[in-house]
Amino acid sequence: MDGATAKPPLHTLRPSRATAANRLFAAVYTCAIFSLLYSHTLSLLRSDTLLSFSVSLLFLLSDALLGFMWSTAQSFRLRPVHRQAFPENLPPLLDFPAVDIFVCTADPYKEPPVNVVNTALSVMAYDYPTEKVSVYVSDDGGSVMTLYAFMEAAKFGKYWLPFCRRKKIVERCPDAYFRNHHTKCSETEEIKMMYKSMKGRVENVVERGKVEDEYITCEKEREAFNKWTEGFTRQDHPTVIQVLLDNGRDKDIAGQFMPNLIYVSRQKSKTSPHHFKAGALNALLRVSAIMTNAPIILTLDCDMYSNDPQTPHRVLCYFHDPEIKSKLGYIQFPQRYHGLNKDDIYASEYKRLCICNPVGMDGFAGPSYMGTGCFFSRRVFFGGPSSFVTPEIPELSPAHTVDKPTQAQSVLALAHHVADCKYENETNWGSKLGFRYGSLVEDYYTGYRLLCEGWKSVFCHPERPAFLGDVPITLNDVLSQNKRWSVGLLEVAFSKYSPVTFGARAMGPVMGLCYAYLAFWPIWSIPITIYGFLPQIALLNGVSIFPKVSETWFFLYAFLFIGAYVQDCLDFTFAQGTFRRWWSDQRMWLIRGVTSYLFGLIEFVSKCPGIATHGFNVTSKVVDDEQGKRYDQGTFEFGVHSPMFVPLAAAAIINLIALIRGLIGVFRGWNLEGLFVQMFISGFVVLNCWPVYEAMVLRSDKGRMPTKTTMVSIFVAWALYAIASLILKM
Ligand SMILES: O=c1ccn([C@@H]2O[C@H](COP(=O)(O)OP(=O)(O)O[C@H]3O[C@H](CO)[C@@H](O)[C@H](O)[C@H]3O)[C@@H](O)[C@H]2O)c(=O)[nH]1
Numbered sequence: 001m002d003g004a005t006a007k008p009p010l011h012t013l014r015p016s017r018a019t020a021a022n023r024l025f026a027a028v029y030t031c032a033i034f035s036l037l038y039s040h041t042l043s044l045l046r047s048d049t050l051l052s053f054s055v056s057l058l059f060l061l062s063d064a065l066l067g068f069m070w071s072t073a074q075s076f077r078l079r080p081v082h083r084q085a086f087p088e089n090l091p092p093l094l095d096f097p098a099v100d101i102f103v104c105t106a107d108p109y110k111e112p113p114v115n116v117v118n119t120a121l122s123v124m125a126y127d128y129p130t131e132k133v134s135v136y137v138s139d140d141g142g143s144v145m146t147l148y149a150f151m152e153a154a155k156f157g158k159y160w161l162p163f164c165r166r167k168k169i170v171e172r173c174p175d176a177y178f179r180n181h182h183t184k185c186s187e188t189e190e191i192k193m194m195y196k197s198m199k200g201r202v203e204n205v206v207e208r209g210k211v212e213d214e215y216i217t218c219e220k221e222r223e224a225f226n227k228w229t230e231g232f233t234r235q236d237h238p239t240v241i242q243v244l245l246d247n248g249r250d251k252d253i254a255g256q257f258m259p260n261l262i263y264v265s266r267q268k269s270k271t272s273p274h275h276f277k278a279g280a281l282n283a284l285l286r287v288s289a290i291m292t293n294a295p296i297i298l299t300l301d302c303d304m305y306s307n308d309p310q311t312p313h314r315v316l317c318y319f320h321d322p323e324i325k326s327k328l329g330y331i332q333f334p335q336r337y338h339g340l341n342k343d344d345i346y347a348s349e350y351k352r353l354c355i356c357n358p359v360g361m362d363g364f365a366g367p368s369y370m371g372t373g374c375f376f377s378r379r380v381f382f383g384g385p386s387s388f389v390t391p392e393i394p395e396l397s398p399a400h401t402v403d404k405p406t407q408a409q410s411v412l413a414l415a416h417h418v419a420d421c422k423y424e425n426e427t428n429w430g431s432k433l434g435f436r437y438g439s440l441v442e443d444y445y446t447g448y449r450l451l452c453e454g455w456k457s458v459f460c461h462p463e464r465p466a467f468l469g470d471v472p473i474t475l476n477d478v479l480s481q482n483k484r485w486s487v488g489l490l491e492v493a494f495s496k497y498s499p500v501t502f503g504a505r506a507m508g509p510v511m512g513l514c515y516a517y518l519a520f521w522p523i524w525s526i527p528i529t530i531y532g533f534l535p536q537i538a539l540l541n542g543v544s545i546f547p548k549v550s551e552t553w554f555f556l557y558a559f560l561f562i563g564a565y566v567q568d569c570l571d572f573t574f575a576q577g578t579f580r581r582w583w584s585d586q587r588m589w590l591i592r593g594v595t596s597y598l599f600g601l602i603e604f605v606s607k608c609p610g611i612a613t614h615g616f617n618v619t620s621k622v623v624d625d626e627q628g629k630r631y632d633q634g635t636f637e638f639g640v641h642s643p644m645f646v647p648l649a650a651a652a653i654i655n656l657i658a659l660i661r662g663l664i665g666v667f668r669g670w671n672l673e674g675l676f677v678q679m680f681i682s683g684f685v686v687l688n689c690w691p692v693y694e695a696m697v698l699r700s701d702k703g704r705m706p707t708k709t710t711m712v713s714i715f716v717a718w719a720l721y722a723i724a725s726l727i728l729k730m
């Protein structure tokens with residue numbers, strides 16, 4: 001290539017240096033796994049009692065599942081790549097494509113409207129031609145409070161946007177900006193006051209549960225609020241579409257046009273399924289098609305605000321590249337979070353899911369869609385790159401140009417029509433068009449189906465996080481969220497689109513395995529639960545079930561354990577994690593194993609025939625002051641009784657007692673050699689369960705383990721022990 005005429009690159013791709021080492025280790029480790037399975041099979045065949053047969057069978061099952069999950073995880077290590085984008089190399093006279101931004105919210109009490117507004121403002125203030133930006137808010141909560149909040153945001157935005165532009169502010173989410181910057185500049189003070197007073201009004205309205213007369217400033221607003229008539233409920237109401245800012249009409253205080261800001265609450269009726277977030281996004285896809293039909297779409301959760309106004313430029317580095325553009329379906333940014341405590345006790349960072357795995361998939365077809373922080377080409381929602389699926393009406397087609405103003409009568413009428421709850425009946429929406437239905441993790445499932453259709457995706461992971469979101473701060477919220485994901489993932493794993501069959505055929509075996517890693521995520525619960533109880537109960541009875549320290553098989557166990565843990569730790573720390581955060585991460589993996597994965601699996605299996613559908617329990621983003629304080633200090637928050645805490649607490653109790661019993665036994669002459677592995681496992685679990693013991697006995701704050709949960713757990717632990725002892729004595 002001629003250096004002088006070569007254009008500077010828009011983006012580069014560098015294979016990770018760890019690739020060769022990863023592959024070598026994978027080969028060795030595979031042999032080790034097969035040897036272990038071989039040894040289990042041998043002891044299964046040689047077992048002479050029912051007891052030893054059952055134990056061998058359980059170990060064979062656990063280790064086979066662990067081996068399977070391990071093999072799926074290797075797919076991410078075969079060809080990890082790191083990308084870099086160079087927005088500064090974009091052509092100076094670029095014709096910027098329009099962008100439609102979707103912000104989803106579903107519950108004004110769990111997702112405070114003032115936070116949703118902050119997210120919207122942060123993207124309205126992108127460094128991007130404002131006439132090309134449209135922000136659509138989907139309100140599945142159908143709440144007048146949210147609409148009110150956005151009316152206020154529209155007014156405040158007229159000050160905020162020019163302020164950000166003039167001061168070249170990078171943090172364009174007002175709340176984050178005022179939280180992190182303290183200046184004495186009078187202009188900043190003034191706008192801060194304005195923000196505070198808006199926030200106060202919105203919070204007042206939420207507290208009172210309705211918009212009082214004093215807050216309504218004009219006839220147009222009153223008209224909008226009048227749509228909330230007597231029978232208007234969250235589950236049953238007509239469509240509300242309100243254009244709050246019109247980029248052809250409304251200007252900010254500096255005289256520049258504002259971006260579009262459009263509030264949409266799709267029609268709901270108790271008799272029509274609404275498909276949760278996927279349904280909301282499809283309604284927005286259609287409404288936006290009628291009103292603006294931008295070729296690029298950004299989807300955001302209501303808590304994921306923009307942390308970098310240059311993000312759309314980064315995205316254009318890929319969408320603008322003629323070499324990849326025809327097949328490029330979406331560009332995913334990692335989910336990053338603000339407000340994590342130092343050691344990230346709940347491992348909410350999900351470093352593996354959000355960063356390591358996408359980097360691994362990017363070397364093949366590309367990362368999965370993570371629900372938020374993702375820029376799509378609108379075209380992906382209408383069939384594969386070379387097989388267009390025509391929507392029912394021509395106005396919805398991605399090629400259609402909108403030639404009427406957003407507020408034209410005919411445009412509004414059609415927009416209302418496509419937001420109708422019966423609109424999707426007998427159409428391809430949710431199956432071949434738009435976001436896909438059928439799983440509670442609509443993001444994972446939709447991305448998966450798109451890649452199966454032949455689209456490619458890109459993982460864009462800049463140094464400065466492009467978006468920042470909230471994390472749940474109580475253990476119960478964390479585990480409930482995780483349980484929802486577990487159910488949703490299993491819905492994909494055991495469907496006709498399972499990644500191990502359909503996925504592997506459509507995208508090749510490696511991508512199939514990548515997707516299988518997540519789809520089968522909850523089955524970690526089986527080996528974790530078995531290893532969390534079986535060796536300990538045997539230990540309590542003085543029965544040895546692992547090889548002696550002097551036997552060769554012992555070294556195999558040692559290698560498998562240390563190998564997996566060291567590799568995991570290295571992966572984590574190489575991805576800019578600290579050792580203590582890694583410790584939290586592996587601890588949460590164990591905790592999830594006996595709680596959310598297990599309950600998700602049970603819930604999925606027990607409802608399998610598919611009559612009752614599983615609900616989408618929205619994660620709370622409200623922070624109680626005391627809980628927030630405890631979270632910041634790194635204390636686990638139990639607080640409420642939850643059935644999920646029971647197996648966790650029971651495991652903690654059994655492991656502690658088993659360890660103590662083992663130690664006493666060894667002093668009294670038990671054979672340490674034969675019991676060492678069991679004692680080691682108990683000791684390891686005890687170390688991990690420290691916060692559980694604290695919560696049960698040492699703490700007195702409101703976040704401690706409720707006495708009821710402790711009692712139930714003691715009973716369960718005792719019952720398990722009693723049953724096992726009976727069996728052993730038979
Ligand atoms: O009926 C619904 C339910 C939820 N949401 C919105 O979906 C988003 C995600 O909900 P949240 O409760 O925050 O779920 P999380 O588990 O935190 O979200 C992760 O997992 C979801 C799938 O389970 C993905 O949709 C999200 O993008 C991903 O961040 C929020 O903006 C909600 O307002 C709706 O619009 N309608």
Ligand SMILES: [Mn+2]
Binds near residue numbers: 301303619
């Ligand atoms: Mn969330």
